Amino acid sequence: MSGQSLFARLEPLLPRVRRPVQYVGGEGNSIVKPWDTAAVRWALMYPDAYEVGLPNQGLQILYEILNEQPDVLAERTYSVWPDLEALLREHGLPQFTVDGHRSVRDFDVLGVSFSTELGYTNLLTALDLAGIPLQAERRGEADPLVVAGGHAAFNPEPIAGFVDAVVLGDGEQAVLGITDVIRGWKAAGAPGGRTELLARLAHRRLVYVPAFYDVTYRSDGRIQAVTVNRDDVPLRPSKHTLSDLDAWPYPKAPLVPLAETVHERLSVEIFRGCTRGCRFCQAGMITRPVRERNISTVGAMVDAGLRATGFNEVGLLSLSSADHTEIGEIATGLADRYENEKISLSLPSTRVDAFNVTLANEFSRNGRRSGLTFAPEGGSERLRKVINKMVGAEDLVRTVSTAYAHGWRQVKLYFMCGLPTETDQDVLEIADLAREVIRAGRRASGHRDIRCTVSIGGFVPKPHTPFQWVGQASHEVTDARLKLLRDTVRADKEIARAVGFRYHDGRPGIIEGLLARGDRRVGAVIERVWREGGRFDGWSEHFSFERWESACAAELEPLGISLDWFTTRERDEREVLAWDHLDAGLDRDWLWADWQEALRGTELDDCRWTPCYDCGVCPTMGTDTQIGPTGRSLLPVVSVSAGSPVVTAASVSVDGVDGIDAEAVPGGVEDGPAAGSRLRPAAVSNGTPA
Amino acid sequence: MARRPEGPPPPPVVQRVRLRFAKRGRLRFLSHRDVARTFERGLRRAAVPMAYSAGFSPHPRISWVGAAPTGAASEAEYVELALAVEMEPAQLQADLDAALPPGLDVVGAVVAEGTGLAERIDASRWVVRLPGVAEPELRGAVTELLRQEVVQVERATKDGRRRFDVRAAIVLAVCRAGNDTCAILELVVRHTTPAVRPDDVLTALGVVAGLRPSVPPEPTRLEQGRLRDDGTLADPLAPDRNDAGRLAGRSSA
Structure with missing residues (x-):
């Protein structure tokens, strides 16, 4: 019987597994x-451990929006750890949802949200456990549609063979549109089978269906062309953009886990998109334009969310929260409102800006001032111009002096290694900055006991960014530079004991680079790695570089390509990139021009406050920057609109948690269980570590 | 020039309320930390006027008493809450129970009087379902266990792997009527250090009689309290109920 609970069979296995x-x-x-009365049934998956997946905002938003529809049912599923995987196989139990403990294969759709490419092997585990054929072309009428979304899905080509469809961009409207199409198709008796359903979805510009596009290759291994093989689907599938975030205040009732998870707080997304123009940042490129929630909506969401959850901490999420046009009023208003309620507030404080310290002070009026994080990203002035991170050394010193003077006891600085044009000297300048910061801290605080943590992640070039053409630094180069820096800091008696140094080896970043900029031929590598035991590649204790390396040798080298070919090789302007046929709104010529500007060290201002620089997104997507200030107020508390929006029709995933820094939380506790062993996003993603 | 929290110190404790709660069904898989976190959130959702500790990170003042292990269900867990505003225990019980997930159920509340809660608890009564174990097999193993004076078992504790005696802590071990596919073991166990848990007793049954259930056993704690001479347990909240009733004329659960 379809949709029945498997819990009674699962329960005896649970005492035998961890947590x-x-x-x-x-x-x-x-x-x-209830299963039987639902017309359309979604299983939503976050392809990582529960403790990481549960807090994911994208999944929670879609879960709530879908379940608000009277005839739609949505349940969640997460990757099971290898201990339970083995038991499920031994006892013939499938991948299950945690809500109704139903078999994933019983659902109409399996929606999988990819925040990082390192979740691809976990997709295969879930499909296999579910009894769904790995290859989309082998699936039958009884199999769910497998739909990928999330930031990594902006180049889904490496997993093109494993998914039926891909949603690009914001997911709120897209899932409702997909639901409409499935509902109609099922009601009509499923005419034309899966192919017809996929064609309808593609025709309505809801999804990208990889099977409808053929890829041909040149003799030198580069892509010849990507051509559409049907005339009723778009030449270039494009991303969805949600306008008016105030009309979509989700999640209204966030999930409150029983188990410990990596983020134990109420997350409220205050805006989506970022136009600061950091050239390494895929999130900032693919989520344009900036769309703010106004202060009243933010205030109401915080109030309703706290009531619904009982959390005692609130995080205001976005790619750069201090940039919200009403952030000062929001900070003061929330600090006033919750001053006596033992509620702590946090803001990702990644910008080097004294204003950020002011905000952090406001959020920690009566709380502990433990650590503040700033992200200069590049060690040298020259390199910061290349990446368009407009921060001067003097800005940094001024900012950290302010922080130490206000009682903050530790400053964390986040950098990347392996950036385009980087030399040893650029990386060594990180030590100079750290020295300046320590000196400034000692001056401002009046004592010598000042700490500064330097956290370094390897840069991975990502699709749809001005750096999509660059040759990634090899892990040997990255590791050598980090060692040089570490040795230099350690040899400097003035700062050696004051500077903490955190980094990871460069090898996971190379595999992330392969999966980020790979094409369909990389699918065979993923499958081989998975067959040889690859699981949880985002976790250091599970990741095996050697396994990936040998799979690349076996699957790619016969084709005349290689791991290096996909990662360390620089592309030229004319090369067809695997994701060129997917429209994130960004004008390819602009991206190339910006890459050339990067090489010249020319900076670019934010289009929110200066004239448009023609990245292409707004005219292509029919969108506009939506920012305040609105002149509205935080108080009084108004209720978040009930019911679901009228609009139905666009993905995404608010990958809410990345970019937020737990240590910036006043009085906050960093990290959840086992987070220490997970490769921190710092090591594998561009941007500030979560 | 370390910062200090501004403002007055937190309001004093005006009342302590003791709760008995159950951990049931799939929520038996909650660890003590999971239970504690879930309680704190439930208390905030229910707007219980908790007293807080002082300092930069004020915590609600909650005192836990010997938690049932992860995987064990319980009908008899105890916790004491310190309140900053007096509250009718029955109301607190109803509000909090409504705010906690089904499976964490508040089944009793009294105003604390007299001696400490921990002093009133030195033993637990357990019932353990053993699916896949036939009654005669269990009966034989229990007899063998009780015949021993010392039975050492080993378990990973927070202090590393420890070896300790199980037998001395066992006050009662009986095979209750089960059937061919599921035997039922009843235990009364003294609280010792390290605590002897039902799984330790089962390990001991394996040691002395080779009992090795193929399906994980399902333990449920039925009672906690002070062990009487006759092997029964005294309800640890009974003195509070009596005192509260007599001294303040309050009604309580």
Whole structure:
């Protein structure tokens, strides 16, 4: 019987696995709807461990929006750890949802949200456990549609063979549109089978269906062309952009986990998109334009969210939260409102700006001032111009002096290594900055006991960014530079004991680079790695570089290409990139021009405050920057609109949690269980570590 | 020039309320930390006027008493809350129970009087379902266990792997009527250090009689309290109920 609960068969296995609570469901605000009365049924997956996946905002938003539809049912599923995977196989149990403990294969759609490419092997585990053929072309009528979304899905080509469809961009409207199409198709008796359903979805510009596009290659291994093989689907599938975030205040009732997770707080997204123009930042490029939630909506969401969850910490999320046009009023208003309620507030404080310290002070009026994080990203002035991170050394010193003077005891600085045009000297200048910061701290605080943590991640070039053409630094180069820097800091008696140094080896970044800029031929590598035991590649204790390296040798080298070919090779302007046929709104000529500007060290201002620089997004997508100030107020508390929006029709995933820094949380506790062993996003993603 | 929290110190404790709660069904897989976190959030959702500790990171003042292990269900867990505003225990019980997930159920609340809660608890009564174990097999193993004076078992504790005696802590071990596919073990165990848990007793049954259930056993704690001479347990909240009733004329659960 379809849709029945498997819990009775699962339960006896749970005492035999680590942290069984992650598999039992029952979270606050979770929903289990009757199976039989649902017309369309979604299984939503975050392809990583429960403790990482549960807090994901994108998944929570879609879960709530879908379940608000009377005839739609949505349940969640996460990657099971290898201990439970083995038991499921031994006892013939499938991948299950944590809400109703139903088999994933019983659903109409399996939606998978990829924040990082390192979740691809976990997709294969889930498909295999679910009894769904790995290859989309082998799936039949009884199999769910497998739909990928999230930031990594902006180049889904490496997993093109494993997914039926891909949603680009914001997911709120897209999932409703997809639901409409499936509902109609099922009601009509599923005419034409899966192919017809996929064609309808593609025709309505809801999804990209890889099977409808053929890729040909040149003899030198580069892509010859990507051509559409049907005349009723778009030549270039494009991303969805949600306008008016105030009309979509999700999640209204965030999930409250029973198990410990990596982010134990109420997250409220205050705006989406970023036009600071940091050239390494894929999130900033693919989520344009900036769309703010106004202060009243933010105030109402915080109030409703706290009531619904009982959390005692609020994080205001976005790619650069201090940039919200009403952030000062929001900070003061929330600090006033919750001053006596033991609620702590946090803001990702990644910009080097004294204003950020002011905000952090406001958020920690009565809290502990433990650590503040700033992200200069590049060690030298020259390199910061290349990446368009407009921060001077004097700005940094001024900012950290302010922080130390206001009682902050530790400053964390985040950098990347392996940036385009980088030399040893650029990286060594990180030590100079750290020295300046320590000196400034000692001056400002009046004592010598000042700490500064330098955290360094390897740069990975990403699609749809001005750096999509660059040759990635080899892991040997990255590792050598980091060692040089570490040795230099350690040899400097003035700062050696004051500077903490955190970095990871460069090898996971190379595999992330392969998966980020790979094409369809990389699919065979992923499958081989998975067959040889590859699981949880985002976790250091599971990741095996050697396994990836040998799979690349076996699957790519016979084709005349290689791991290096995909990663360290620089592309020229004319090369067809695997993701060129997917429209993120960015004008390819602008991206190339910006890459050339980067090489010249020319900076670019934010289009929110200076004239448009023609990145292409707004005219292509029919969108506009939506920012305040609105002149509205935080108080009084108004209720968040109930019910679901009228609009139905666009993905995404607010990958809410990346970019937020737990240590910037006043009085906050960093990291959840086992987070220490997970490769921190710092090591594998561009941007500030979560 | 370390910063200090501004403003007055937190309001004093005006009342302590003791709760008995159950951990049931799939929520038996909650660890003590999971239970504690879930309680704190439930208390905030229910707007219970908790007293807080002082300092930069004020914590609600909650005192836990010997938690059932992860995977074990319980009908008899205890916790004491310190309140900054007096509250009718029955109301607190109803509000908090409504705010906690089904499976964490508040089943009793009294105003604390007299001696400490921990002093009133020195033993637990457990019932353990053993699917896949036939009754005669269990009966034989229990007899063998009780015949021993010392049975050492080993378990990973927070202090590393420890070896300790199980037998001395066992006050009662009986095979209750089960059937061919599921035997039922009843235990009364003294609280010792390290605590002897039902799984330790099962390990001991394996050691002395080779009992090795193929399906994980399902333990449920039925009672906690002070062990009487006759092997029964005294309800640890009974003195509070009596005192509260007599001294303040309050009604309580």
